[in-house]
Amino acid sequence: MPTPDRATDRSTPKPTLADLGPGHSARVVGVEGDEADLLAQLGVAPDARCEVESVVPLGGPLVVRLGRARLALGRDVAARILIDDR
Amino acid sequence: MIRRARRPPAPQERCAEAVPVVALVGRPNVGKSTLFAAASGRFAEAVNAPGTTVGRESRLVSAGGRRGWLVDLPGTLSLLDRPAGDEPFWRTLAAARPDAILLVADAGDLRRHLPLALACRDLGLPVVLAANLVDEAEARGLELDAGRLSQLLAAPVHLTAGRTGRGVAEAVGDALRLADQRRRVRDEGASPRGTLPASGYPLDVELRLARRAGALATEAAPAPGAARSLGAAAVEAGGEPARLVASAAISPRGAATIELGPDLEPSRWAIAADWAAQVEDGPGRTAGPALTDRLARWSTAPWPGIPLFVAATGLSFGAMMLVGGTLSTTLATAWSAAASPVLTAGVHALVPQPVLAAALLWGLDGGVLAMLSVGVPYVLTFYVLLAVLEDSGYLTSAAVLTDRLLNALGLPGRAAIPILAASGCNVPAIYGTRVLASRRERLLASFLVILTPCSARSAVVVAALTPFAGPLVTAAAFGVVGLVAVGAGVGANALVPGRQPPLVLELAPLRRPVPALVGRKAWLRFRSFVVTATPVMLAGSILLGLLYETGLVWPLAGILQPVTGGWLGLPAVAGIALVFAFLRKELALQLLVTLAVIRYGAGATSLSAFMTVPQLFVYAVVTSVSVPCVATLAALGDELGWRAAATLSGSTLFLALGIGGLLARLLGAA
Numbered sequence: 001m002p003t004p005d006r007a008t009d010r011s012t013p014k015p016t017l018a019d020l021g022p023g024h025s026a027r028v029v030g031v032e033g034d035e036a037d038l039l040a041q042l043g044v045a046p047d048a049r050c051e052v053e054s055v056v057p058l059g060g061p062l063v064v065r066l067g068r069a070r071l072a073l074g075r076d077v078a079a080r081i082l083i084d085d086r
Numbered sequence: 087m088i089r090r091a092r093r094p095p096a097p098q099e100r101c102a103e104a105v106p107v108v109a110l111v112g113r114p115n116v117g118k119s120t121l122f123a124a125a126s127g128r129f130a131e132a133v134n135a136p137g138t139t140v141g142r143e144s145r146l147v148s149a150g151g152r153r154g155w156l157v158d159l160p161g162t163l164s165l166l167d168r169p170a171g172d173e174p175f176w177r178t179l180a181a182a183r184p185d186a187i188l189l190v191a192d193a194g195d196l197r198r199h200l201p202l203a204l205a206c207r208d209l210g211l212p213v214v215l216a217a218n219l220v221d222e223a224e225a226r227g228l229e230l231d232a233g234r235l236s237q238l239l240a241a242p243v244h245l246t247a248g249r250t251g252r253g254v255a256e257a258v259g260d261a262l263r264l265a266d267q268r269r270r271v272r273d274e275g276a277s278p279r280g281t282l283p284a285s286g287y288p289l290d291v292e293l294r295l296a297r298r299a300g301a302l303a304t305e306a307a308p309a310p311g312a313a314r315s316l317g318a319a320a321v322e323a324g325g326e327p328a329r330l331v332a333s334a335a336i337s338p339r340g341a342a343t344i345e346l347g348p349d350l351e352p353s354r355w356a357i358a359a360d361w362a363a364q365v366e367d368g369p370g371r372t373a374g375p376a377l378t379d380r381l382a383r384w385s386t387a388p389w390p391g392i393p394l395f396v397a398a399t400g401l402s403f404g405a406m407m408l409v410g411g412t413l414s415t416t417l418a419t420a421w422s423a424a425a426s427p428v429l430t431a432g433v434h435a436l437v438p439q440p441v442l443a444a445a446l447l448w449g450l451d452g453g454v455l456a457m458l459s460v461g462v463p464y465v466l467t468f469y470v471l472l473a474v475l476e477d478s479g480y481l482t483s484a485a486v487l488t489d490r491l492l493n494a495l496g497l498p499g500r501a502a503i504p505i506l507a508a509s510g511c512n513v514p515a516i517y518g519t520r521v522l523a524s525r526r527e528r529l530l531a532s533f534l535v536i537l538t539p540c541s542a543r544s545a546v547v548v549a550a551l552t553p554f555a556g557p558l559v560t561a562a563a564f565g566v567v568g569l570v571a572v573g574a575g576v577g578a579n580a581l582v583p584g585r586q587p588p589l590v591l592e593l594a595p596l597r598r599p600v601p602a603l604v605g606r607k608a609w610l611r612f613r614s615f616v617v618t619a620t621p622v623m624l625a626g627s628i629l630l631g632l633l634y635e636t637g638l639v640w641p642l643a644g645i646l647q648p649v650t651g652g653w654l655g656l657p658a659v660a661g662i663a664l665v666f667a668f669l670r671k672e673l674a675l676q677l678l679v680t681l682a683v684i685r686y687g688a689g690a691t692s693l694s695a696f697m698t699v700p701q702l703f704v705y706a707v708v709t710s711v712s713v714p715c716v717a718t719l720a721a722l723g724d725e726l727g728w729r730a731a732a733t734l735s736g737s738t739l740f741l742a743l744g745i746g747g748l749l750a751r752l753l754g755a756a
Binding site for chain 1: 192588
């Protein structure tokens with residue numbers, strides 16, 4: 001049974017979009033940080049399905065496909081987009 | 087029926103009041119401008135009437151037997167979004183005084199485009215939906231049930247393709263019809279309360295909406311006959327939703343939906359997803375990626391995206407040098423052959439004072455020649471290239487690949503384009519910084535642009551060093567200039583307050599650019615450059631001409647001596663040549679030789695006769711880094727204001743003198 005403080009437990013960090021490699025997709029469960037409103041307007045909100053299309057090397061941005069749209073997200077932004085565990 | 091106006095309407099307002107106004111609203115990259123061009127190109131009756139804000143354009147169009155203003159608004163993600171950076175979109179929309187909204191949506195991506203349609207419908211204004219790019223959607227095998235969508239949205243829906251013009255006349259005609267109706271209702275004194283269908287918002291949200299709308303209605307209590315256009319009310323009332331209700335420009339419920347917008351958005355997205363699922367059909371949902379999708383994928387993947395990027399920039403740069411260079415030679419030759427002799431004769435005939443006549447010719451002949459050989463050819467070529475890159479959607483792909491590198495300089499990836507262009511000519515590069523979002527980014531990028539040696543400055547470095555010191559020393563000079571630029575960029579990033587916001591960018595889909603649109607965009611920007619740069623160029627040239635012709639230039643050399651001789655270790659004439667290079671950077675060399683011959687006699691025809699290699703090195707670096715030319719300064723002033731232009735140029739002078747003095751000491755020139 002998940003405990004309420006699981007979010008702050010360092011041993012099980014919540015997976016984020018930044019953890020995904022190219023070609024993998026996941027369901028968004030939450031968006032944190034100042035960009036949440038902007039991301040929501042672009043369609044990145046809970047329940048949206050995102051596919052990481054490519055990752056620019058040397059800490060460059062992620063290219064994420066969201067239905068018909070393609071978004072470029074900085075790694076810091078992607079690291080604040082929480083995704084489904086599985 | 088005669089309507090009373092509070093104040094005498096301005097001519098444009100009179101026009102606007104006489105016929106209904108339809109506002110074009112849509113998300114960025116949905117093909118709004120193409121649709122606008124298709125509508126006005128085919129059915130245009132009148133000329134452009136540029137709006138008050140950049141990027142807002144109105145045209146008088148007629149379709150379906152009706153006339154009206156079609157207003158193109160900036161692409162927006164929502165009514166609360168701030169696409170221009172300052173004011174929320176709903177205010178921009180209100181200021182356009184629409185009687186109806188033509189909402190342009192991507193037929194292939196309704197899920198993300200319908201929320202804006204729902205928000206517009208909530209305002210109580212008539213909405214017509216143009217499901218645009220239907221050609222692209224159909225090419226992917228997607229079929230849309232326009233009738234069903236029209237039922238759900240309770241608004242007319244048209245399938246359109248701006249590029250071919252399909253459905254555009256019908257959509258615009260429908261919007262004009264509804265706008266006309268609404269205007270008539272309002273003119274007859276009826277309150278423009280929207281007759282809205284059930285919205286489908288959750289009950290608690292609906293209750294809050296109703297409560298807020300009720301409060302707004304009692305607060306406002308509009309006086310009978312106070313009905314005015316939404317825009318007039320917005321302007322007079324300072325633009326708050328509540329005030330719009332007071333003037334009966336908007337229904338209380340419409341105002342409440344703006345105020346409670348953030349709470350409504352999740353519901354709008356849910357409704358949009360549900361409706362999209364109902365009206366989309368065909369194999370498109372499962373079809374494999376089309377060629378453009380694959381191209382888009384490639385353009386941002388490390389492989390083959392990075393080689394593609396290198397090839398694209400190389401190609402653009404080559405095209406700019408080739409086309410710009412050819413245009414430059416052609417225009418300069420034509421001017422020297424046809425206009426110069428006539429001007430020279432004319433000015434000397436009209437102005438009896440020979441010194442004044444010569445100074446005037448510096449401006450009218452030399453200044454215009456400089457415009458024709460530097461500004462015009464490269465700027466025009468760059469604008470066409472930039473418009474092609476923008477409209478093809480490739481610019482955003484390139485931005486993704488270069489983002490990380492430019493972040494170190496406080497810039498987003500898309501700053502790569504203007505900075506690369508700067509090595510051709512700084513002037514278009516300054517205008518190219520318009521692709522950047524914030525003023526901070528534009529300041530930092532402009533600083534890097536003016537520190538990037540343009541073709542003229544590169545020519546000075548090459549011509550001053552290669553014949554006397556060899557290519558390696560030339561390369562070393564470019565290395566120093568490059569290090570100065572990167573160092574100054576990093577420093578400026580630390581000094582200018584603010585920080586680079588994290589990257590969140592919607593990539594534009596790759597599309598074939600429409601020549602007419604590319605041409606119009608390039609032309610509008612080019613015209614702005616010519617109008618601003620010409621007077622500065624003329625005034626600067628005439629002033630320099632006066633200094634030269636009156637002989638005041640020699641005392642000036644004395645004033646500059648502590649800097650040129652003492653600090654930089656250069657001969658006195660070099661200081662004058664540096665000052666005059668402000669007009670055209672390549673003058674730095676030509677004039678140096680000319681002045682040297684006047685000063686030191688006929689023996690000084692070669693640079694090596696009066697300057698050592700270390701001196702030439704210092705001179706080349708200082709010329710390359712110091713104050714941009716007058717055309718660049720004009721562009722800076724035009725784009726960023728004169729204070730910023732002065733600060734940036736002053737900084738480069740400071741940098742150039744600093745590094746020049748340092749080099750002089752290191753190399754033993756001083």
